[in-house]
Amino acid sequence: MKKVSIKDIANITGVSTATVSRVINNNGRFSEETRLKVEQAIKDTGYQTNFNAKSLRINKSYSVGILVPDITNSFFGNVVKEIEIELFNHDYSTIIASTGRNPEKEYNYIDMLTSKMIDGLIIISGLNYSSKQESVHDIEVPFICIDRELNTSKSITLITSDHYQGGIEAAKAFAETGIKKPLIIVRDTNTTSTMERIEGFRHQLINEAIPFGDEQIFELHSTDTITIRSQIKTVLERNKGTDGIFAANDEMAALILKVAQNMDIKVPEDLQIIGFDNSSISKYTNPSLSTIEQNTEEIAKTAVKYLLNEIDGSSPKERKKLIPVRLIKRGSLKKNN
Amino acid sequence: MKKVSIKDIANITGVSTATVSRVINNNGRFSEETRLKVEQAIKDTGYQTNFNAKSLRINKSYSVGILVPDITNSFFGNVVKEIEIELFNHDYSTIIASTGRNPEKEYNYIDMLTSKMIDGLIIISGLNYSSKQESVHDIEVPFICIDRELNTSKSITLITSDHYQGGIEAAKAFAETGIKKPLIIVRDTNTTSTMERIEGFRHQLINEAIPFGDEQIFELHSTDTITIRSQIKTVLERNKGTDGIFAANDEMAALILKVAQNMDIKVPEDLQIIGFDNSSISKYTNPSLSTIEQNTEEIAKTAVKYLLNEIDGSSPKERKKLIPVRLIKRGSLKKNN
DNA sequence: TTGTAAGCGTTATCAC
DNA sequence: GTGATAACGCTTACAA
Numbered sequence: 001m002k003k004v005s006i007k008d009i010a011n012i013t014g015v016s017t018a019t020v021s022r023v024i025n026n027n028g029r030f031s032e033e034t035r036l037k038v039e040q041a042i043k044d045t046g047y048q049t050n051f052n053a054k055s056l057r058i059n060k061s062y063s064v065g066i067l068v069p070d071i072t073n074s075f076f077g078n079v080v081k082e083i084e085i086e087l088f089n090h091d092y093s094t095i096i097a098s099t100g101r102n103p104e105k106e107y108n109y110i111d112m113l114t115s116k117m118i119d120g121l122i123i124i125s126g127l128n129y130s131s132k133q134e135s136v137h138d139i140e141v142p143f144i145c146i147d148r149e150l151n152t153s154k155s156i157t158l159i160t161s162d163h164y165q166g167g168i169e170a171a172k173a174f175a176e177t178g179i180k181k182p183l184i185i186v187r188d189t190n191t192t193s194t195m196e197r198i199e200g201f202r203h204q205l206i207n208e209a210i211p212f213g214d215e216q217i218f219e220l221h222s223t224d225t226i227t228i229r230s231q232i233k234t235v236l237e238r239n240k241g242t243d244g245i246f247a248a249n250d251e252m253a254a255l256i257l258k259v260a261q262n263m264d265i266k267v268p269e270d271l272q273i274i275g276f277d278n279s280s281i282s283k284y285t286n287p288s289l290s291t292i293e294q295n296t297e298e299i300a301k302t303a304v305k306y307l308l309n310e311i312d313g314s315s316p317k318e319r320k321k322l323i324p325v326r327l328i329k330r331g332s333l334k335k336n337n
Numbered sequence: 338m339k340k341v342s343i344k345d346i347a348n349i350t351g352v353s354t355a356t357v358s359r360v361i362n363n364n365g366r367f368s369e370e371t372r373l374k375v376e377q378a379i380k381d382t383g384y385q386t387n388f389n390a391k392s393l394r395i396n397k398s399y400s401v402g403i404l405v406p407d408i409t410n411s412f413f414g415n416v417v418k419e420i421e422i423e424l425f426n427h428d429y430s431t432i433i434a435s436t437g438r439n440p441e442k443e444y445n446y447i448d449m450l451t452s453k454m455i456d457g458l459i460i461i462s463g464l465n466y467s468s469k470q471e472s473v474h475d476i477e478v479p480f481i482c483i484d485r486e487l488n489t490s491k492s493i494t495l496i497t498s499d500h501y502q503g504g505i506e507a508a509k510a511f512a513e514t515g516i517k518k519p520l521i522i523v524r525d526t527n528t529t530s531t532m533e534r535i536e537g538f539r540h541q542l543i544n545e546a547i548p549f550g551d552e553q554i555f556e557l558h559s560t561d562t563i564t565i566r567s568q569i570k571t572v573l574e575r576n577k578g579t580d581g582i583f584a585a586n587d588e589m590a591a592l593i594l595k596v597a598q599n600m601d602i603k604v605p606e607d608l609q610i611i612g613f614d615n616s617s618i619s620k621y622t623n624p625s626l627s628t629i630e631q632n633t634e635e636i637a638k639t640a641v642k643y644l645l646n647e648i649d650g651s652s653p654k655e656r657k658k659l660i661p662v663r664l665i666k667r668g669s670l671k672k673n674n
Numbered sequence: 675t676t677g678t679a680a681g682c683g684t685t686a687t688c689a690c
Numbered sequence: 691g692t693g694a695t696a697a698c699g700c701t702t703a704c705a706a
Contacts, residue, residue, distance in 0.1 A: 003477075048448070048451060048452040049452050050393070050452065050454065051452055051453045051454060052389045052390075052392040052393040052398065052453075052454050053389075053393050055389040056387070056389040056390050056393055061389065063432070063453070070418065071408055071414055071417065071418050072411070072414045072415055072418055074409070077408055077409045077414050078409055080408065080433075081407065081408050081409055081435055084433065084434070084435050085435065085437070088434075088442075088445075088446075093432055093434070093449055093450070093453060094432065094433060094434075095400070095430055095431065095432050095433075096417075096421060096431060096432075096433045097421070097425075097430070097431075098418055098421050098422065100422070105425075109425075111385070112430055113430070114385060115385040115386050115387065115388055116388045116389075116400070116430060117387065117388060117389050140340075251617065251621075254620075254621035255621075257621075258621065258623075261623070279617075280588065280616075280617075280618055281617055281618055281621050283591075284588075284591035284592075284594075284595065284618050284621065284622050285621050285622065285623065286595075286598070286622065286623040
């Protein structure tokens with residue numbers, strides 16, 4: 001039951017370990033005859049490369065880490081899944097770390113991962129390290145960010161959806177249906193993605209001559225559903241005549257829908273709603289939710305491409321890449337005429 | 338920028354690498370003085386253990402692999418997340434592999450993972466290897482299964498929700514509301530979990546003197562939503578008077594709800610629905626969906642516990658562990674009187 | 675209490 | 691075309 005090593009193959013075939021290694025890696029010279037012998041022995045014995053030894057020797061592990069707040073979130077889950085597929089296609093394996101948005105844990109994980117000799121790191125929606133400067137600065141492996149910019153001096157590659165465009169699309173769709181008094185409800189006005197969305201939304205509304213001021217922006221960061229619901233209710237009560245809401249994500253949009261319906265506000269007749277992410281929720285509400293879809297596949301592919309480039313050191317570093325988003329119109333938006 | 342190794346620490350502190358190693362691992366004897374010196378040097382230099390070297394030497398990697406069909410599925414995603422948390426608490430890292438339900442890929446992954454020297458493997462809802470006998474039989478690391486039994490001769494530890502109980506709960510809830518003609522709609526009658534659910538459901542219905550025959554079981558395995566919808570429609574048309582449906586999962590339940598509402602069948606008045614998984618979808622439909630919740634946290638914790646036990650070889654192997662499920666009553670079920 | 679040195683499985687350099 | 695052998699960074703007898 002002992003693991004068979006390159007040495008065993010060497011013994012069986014009567015050549016040296018060096019030659020066996022050459023055959024396995026198809027590297028250097030060897031006769032056709034030896035190749036066949038070695039390959040046969042490998043098949044017979046079920047030999048598998050010991051990647052620890054290999055990594056130790058060549059100083060490369062063929063694995064990359066992903067730091068993600070929570071894979072059960074629809075957007076994150078999809079991105080991670082696509083990254084994993086893409087990396088697998090490049091013979092890399094993926095070590096996933098769920099930080100649960102906990103800075104302590106995120107820091108521990110970076111430690112754990114870097115000492116496991118990952119070749120690179122992908123940070124999805126990482127936290128900001130204003131207080132804990134140390135964390136991100138001394139990562140010695142190549143790494144890139146997805147979705148959120150870290151406010152650090154270092155210049156870091158960022159792949160993100162074009163949230164500004166998302167804001168524009170939402171505003172356009174609202175304008176087309178003759179909206180007068182829109183609102184935007186977000187989770188956290190401090191993230192770059194949220195700020196971009198708000199700016200795009202505002203910009204396009206003003207283009208369309210629909211007034212939009214800061215008092216039409218609401219920030220709801222509670223994680224508790226009951227609290228959020230009552231906050232939404234308050235917002236709706238205090239803003240009679242609101243006829244369109246652009247929500248932080250589909251879950252928020254679904255909650256808004258529920259609350260509105262409880263208050264006898266008709267969607268989409270009296271109130272139109274646009275969510276974000278095109279998660280499965282958005283398809284099954286009644287009416288179904290219009291939403292801005294992020295192109296998770298493209299984000300993942302781009303991220304992997306850039307990261308592998310940085311690992312190979314083959315091509316110049318990109319600074320920032322915006323991936324277009326797409327509005328999906330569903331029942332929560334009136335048909336435009 | 339070169340990585341600092343144990344040798345560097347030894348040089349700095351003026352002791353041997355052996356002593357440094359002893360301090361790091363708190364293993365063997367050393368003076369308090371050396372300990373302080375070494376610890377200081379480690380802090381100063383930012384030394385990190387090279388796990389590849391360590392793994393190579395001690396033949397243990399402190400990482401386990403998870404094979405999962407698709408992490409974007411609500412149940413799988415939650416289980417993976419919980420496993421990851423639990424393993425992290427035990428200082429293990431988690432290598433995730435999404436098989437996409439593709440046997441080829443699953444096989445490749447097992448290969449990849451085992452040669453990366455994982456200490457153990459968790460297979461979530463793995464495929465059956467009737468044709469490809471090789472795959473699962475020659476995994477040399479300890480492994481356990483979650484959710485689905487592999488039909489292999491080997492005796493393999495299995496952690497799964499009590500699907501039989503789930504069937505019973507669903508039937509009970511239906512019976513309480515006076516249902517006459519229930520249906521069950523599943524994805525695949527060949528998996529053990531589905532068979533268990535059907536049996537539990539049938540058993541309890543018969544207990545309650547509600548007739549239930551094989552013609553009340555429908556298998557819809559299409560992955561295409563349009564197809565599924567039309568199949569659901571057909572089922573409803575051909576089974577007028579159906580007043581309760583127990584669905585394979587919440588997504589299926591949500592589709593049934595949509596189709597029924599399109600056909601002017603009122604839920605829950607004319608038709609009651611129970612889903613499975615308590616995914617976010619189920620909370621946001623209108624009416625919201627009653628569902629059977631799986632205890633993902635308990636499943637994950639149990640799985641990790643058993644696996645680590647097998648890795649340590651410390652305690653006897655468990656064969657099978659059932660985790661209770663729980664019915665969550667929501668709007669798709671009539672209030673019982 | 676500490677040091678020396680072998681060895682984990684590879685790959686790469688150099689010699690033949 | 692092939693073989694010895696050193697080295698990657700670590701742990702662990704065994705000596706001292």
